[in-house]
Amino acid sequence: MPHFTMDYSANLDGKVDFDALCRVVHAEILKTGLFETGAVRVRAIRSDAYAIADLLQENAFIDMSFRVGEGRSEEDKRRTGEAIFKSVTEHLSALFQTPHFALSLEIREIDPALSWKKNAIHPRLRKAGS
Template structure:
């Protein structure tokens, strides 16, 4: 049940396909085998108010957080973070090559004792996604 959350500078809205990036990250996460495809959730939020480095409005960023339930080994967490980050790097490479841009990723484990969830998503997915 990973959540992949992107916070990004709003100045990327007109120059980057954020939906396409969400799909690329979902696909990368699913391909690792670390995350159940039916549980992957990717969302992106534009920061309308931001300051990067010296404040030049041309600067931009994407900060990715992966939240996931405990229980994966360090090797699995490394595999997953590398796969998602590599997909983000590849997707944003052209922009980074020509613009001042920061990309970061952090993984956070969810405390199972203090997490609540319910879902009917699996009831509406093909059997191979369960």
């Protein structure tokens, strides 16, 4: 159950192709070999209201949060985070040419006792061999 969410400042509209960025992250998650295809969720959520640093209108952010189920080692989580952060940083390299962009990533483990799921996608993909 890897859920990857990007909250981003609305002033990045037109500067970042979030559909493409979601696919970059999706590919990195699958490359780890730690997660089933049917479990991966990547989404971007626009923040219309925000206040960043010194409040300059140019200031922008993407805050990435990756929630994963238990069972991965600290090393696996660290390697996954580093790979995703590297790919996203490369994809967004133009934004780092200005002094107005902040990028962050946090990985959190989901407590299985407090998580409920029902997924009709898994059986279809497992049957297809994906």
